[in-house]
Amino acid sequence: xxxxxxxxxxxxxxxxxxxxxxxxxxxxxxxxxxxxxxxxxxxxxxxxxxxxxxxxxxxxxxxxxxxxxxxxxxxxxxxxxxxxxxxxxxxxxxxxxxxxxxxxxxxxxxxx
Numbered sequence: 001x002x003x004x005x006x007x008x009x010x011x012x013x014x015x016x017x018x019x020x021x022x023x024x025x026x027x028x029x030x031x032x033x034x035x036x037x038x039x040x041x042x043x044x045x046x047x048x049x050x051x052x053x054x055x056x057x058x059x060x061x062x063x064x065x066x067x068x069x070x071x072x073x074x075x076x077x078x079x080x081x082x083x084x085x086x087x088x089x090x091x092x093x094x095x096x097x098x099x100x101x102x103x104x105x106x107x108x109x110x111x112x
């Protein structure tokens with residue numbers, strides 16, 4: 001029996017980066033709906049216009065990427081980026097000039 005072990009190279013993080021217009025009331029509603037849909041699909045705010053989601057594999061990440069593509073707004077810019085847990089783990093996070101102590105990817109997510 002082959003075991004499917006968790007691997008830092010198999011586990012993925014999906015980032016959704018966006019810049020949407022907010023000039024009109026309608027624009028702000030579209031912006032809020034987009035953020036709400038991200039949250040309903042399990043994304044967590046990393047920064048104001050950057051949301052991320054932990055996925056157990058690239059196949060699972062592709063499911064969530066397809067969902068995001070289904071509710072993309074008509075206007076604005078949206079980027080989707082996938083990185084491995086290993087890559088996420090070497091990210092340096094700063095709060096002001098203070099370097100946050102080293103944490104694993106899952107522990108970093110808890111900060112947000």
